[in-house]
Amino acid sequence: MLTIKQERGVAKAASAAMLSILAFYRKNITDIMPPNCRFVPSCSKYMxxxxxxxxxxxxxxxxxxxxxxxxxxxxxxxxxxxWPPVGYKAGSFSS
Structure with missing residues (x-):
């Protein structure tokens, strides 16, 4: 069983790993794809x-x-x- 301190370390490591994958995606992949996002902010920025x-x-x-x-x-x-997550059709064109 992990201590609370160890759990926090694992959570921070998981967050850092996810953010580095997103940084790679945003830097290298989004530039070659056409912009066609349905939402503001874009999904990668949202993530x-x-x-x-x-x-x-x-x-x-x-x-x-x-x-x-x-x-x-x-x-x-x-x-x-x-949080908590919004409904399926959530999102509006007005800010």
Missing amino acids: VEAIETYGAWRGFILSAWRVIRCNPTGGAGYDPVQ
Whole structure:
């Protein structure tokens, strides 16, 4: 069993790993893809903010839910990071 201090270290390491993968993606992959984001902020920016704000586990949940909603039947528009996760059609074009 891990101590609380060890659990925090694992959580920080997981967050750092996720953020480094996102940094690589944003630096090397998004430049070659056309901009076609349904939401503001973009999904990758949303993921970074979610992980920095809520940690690896909740940030992953919020990010996965955002990607699932990113389709023609899901929401669109301004969608800030917030816990608990918003509804499927959440997002609006007004800030």
